[in-house]
Amino acid sequence: MKSPQSTRRRFLGQSACSAVSSIPMMNTLLNLQMAGKAAAQAPVSDYKTLVCFFLHGGMDSYNWLVPRDATRHGIYSATRGNLALGSGQVLPLNQSGGDGQLYGIHPSCTGIQQLFNGLGGDTNKRRAAFLTNVGTLIEPVTKAQYLAESVPLPKSLYSHSDQVDQWQTSVPQGLSQLSGWGGRLADLMHTTANGSTSIAMNISLAGNNLFQVGNNTTQFVVTNSGALRLSGEDQLSATHPLRLKNAAHKSIIEQTYGNMMQQSYAQLTKSSIELQEFFLQQFNNYNASAITGLFPANNWIGDNFLAAAKMIALRQALGLHRQTIFISHPGWDHHLELLDSQEEMLDTLDDAVFAFQRAIEQLGLQDSVVTFTASDFGRTLRSNGRGTDHAWGGNAMVMGGPVQGGRIYGTFPNLALESNDDTGYGGRLIPTTSVDQFFAELLRWFGVPAASMSTVLPNISHFYNVNSSSLPIGFLKPGMWS
Template identity: 40%
Template sequence: MKRSIKINKESSRRDLLKMAGGCAALTNTSLLSTMLNLSATNSAVAQTSGLTGYKALVCVFLFGGNDSYNMLTPMTPSEHAEYLTARGGDYSAGNGALGIPASEMAATTITDSSSGRQFGIHPSMPEVKTLFDQGKATFLANVGSLVEPTTRAQYDSQANLPLGLFSHSDLQQHWMTSVPQSRSQVTGWAGRMADMMTDTVNTNPAISMNMSLDNVNLLQTGGSVVPYVVTENGAQEVGWYGPTWTQAKIFSQLTDEVLARSYGNLMEKTFAQMNRTALDAAISFNGAVDQVTGVDEYFPGTLSGLQRKLRMVAKSIGAHETIGQTRQIFFVGVGGWDNHDELIATQQANLAEVSKALKTFQDAIDGLGLTNDVVTFTASDFARTLNSNGKGSDHAWGGNQIIMGGPVTGGRIHGQYPLSLASGTTLDLGRGRLLPTTSVDEMSAELAMWYGVANDSSMEHVLPNIRNFHAAGSTYPIGFLS
């Protein structure tokens, strides 16, 4: 299928020439991201050698702040009673309460094999329950952006805290940069990781090892690497380039002529060469993913937006050898999580979409024979207040995330799920805003170590604050991966 932008069919030869010789290859993000990668002047700060096999990381970012204590809820009777009190009671009472009764989570209850505690996965997420039971999904509890391990006393004294706590833009940036003490950081931890690796693991400089199904994002942006942006249907090509009908043939011929022209000006010559490479990269990328078989069968019927994006991720993973990559990082954004109003109904629909999409994606990865080579993880700005505002919940801090794939250490909850969600605990900063007990840095470091970054000075470049949380060496910070 042609992924293209269109130009008017009534365009004259002069118009076509203007398009071909002007900004034709700059009219979409797939081609522009190729050109940005080709024009990068910053060299990688380090090289990672000895990487073998294939590995991919997939980030599903829930923009707006997922109310994740309804996604993973304590079910031990005394703990659940405290949870209901904190949430204002059972939501079915119709009084603005946000608590989910235990009876609704009977079918999605799991047991943490480490502590014996029981938890309820949101009732709209039976697929995630299945993945947990299969050992292919786990949860990381009460994780959030931190500069250093932080106590309640340090929080009260405002000592070395992330900037702009409880702000969407700040916390999204902190998740992506892992430098929460700064608003001026212009690279993300996955981008810095790609800077170190790209010469070793990517034989196709026209297509970044970091791919985004949304747009250019800070997480994947490095000093020399920017994400290659594609749509749910693939890389966007230049309209009219390639088809065999008359005007398209004229346009294609003119484009080829302009890009092959001998330019005396170095800038014009370089620009033409980059346009040529970018155009060809989009075509070759689409050709590679179109040849992947055994993915569409896992995405039947009417698909959600997230399923369509993850289907393209699965095809890109299946095409990694043809594309020329042994390491890939994908970013998929999902909006709609800032639920100050109508939380219960909105979150039920949102979590159902995530659950179905994660299961179909994992099934597709299994079908490709890459179960142990792909790790998917969720991220979100922050969790939300346990206390209700009357209709929904407000901005908070520490929350729970899903980690999925063959390498996960299943059957248990990782991190430190609060022993009590009652108000007034040392973790409660007011209204059920919970102080994180696990840092985003620890989560990111474990993902990076599995991906191939050595836990030495290389890790310190990827995650500048990591030594505040985890010493150098070969041991994983948390243990959610094996």
């Protein structure tokens, strides 16, 4: 029979891997401290949250946002062929400003239509807007420059993994040390916004992601049920072997050790467990009855957005004056069966985001939350017979109280094949708005000073004068940014 001292030594010296693997998000908690302290020390008084909704796989967004006037819809139909939606099928979007053109949205998106035209029929509550033909760029590119390769282009265009990384890093030429622009944002604002005690600013509901990886900060990975616990302990009986094992782990790390490394590891593990328990307690004790009924049943994306709404409502209790939340919806790589697949997936997406915005409104937090979509890339305008292939520029949505909704922003491309917007391969559109412009406007709202903008977005000077008194795109309401 081993002595208690031997057991402790074996645990600390040989079983560190086991302990860490049983808490997969432990590393994301290392910068966390008890939230009650942070709220009193935070140097800013307002609260702001950015929610990134990543559509993994490369969404065909030109069947999401469709030109509705006769001339442009005719071009769209000729180019898309068997994938085209009829002008009478799409739901009308009633612009108030924007580019003044007629557009419709996919018929599965009745909720987003309402968010665009006016929540509850109130045109003063236009919460959603679209950005057209946005994509990864190192600097502006014309078709002639693309064909001549006379300007630098993003690495490995049309590759899923590379383009996901580039949307999440905003450095399409590549980085020597990988970090996401949300992570660099946390590096910059982590202490100044959330106080001297460091609570994880970046929370992920989709596992580890590059977007929220910083050089000095980490992401906090959770589930829609809250923080993860040791080996799913909350689902085990009192006599279950894993629960007993976890109790033994906790007993061991409560001990005092003479070896500095052992003591540090034990204290770190203990603190991480306490902090995950603290987060879970806050999450579980929050009364979400006012918003739960707004969310659709049997909708896993909706469950994630409900969890996000709860985490936003808990910002003050957690001491987070600034936070980002990452949600992922995979499955958009529609080389086949585009029409049927999109109909079902957009219905799921629409129910979730509509419920989320209504919940934020119900909580009275609409002016402090902005949600935006991102995806690997756009897709070819031309059908491959049953779907579409990897391309470049696409459409994105941004929503929230700070958004000047009910408008289409950017330059909607010419959808004719071989146009000056087409690279020449089946309607691969060259972006006319860069992801840097998109993200820079979000950062202006979030409170990033001009002098620090290039720290988060290294290529921004190629597209926007950060000292400008105007916005790079203009989708934010006046008075909602600095």
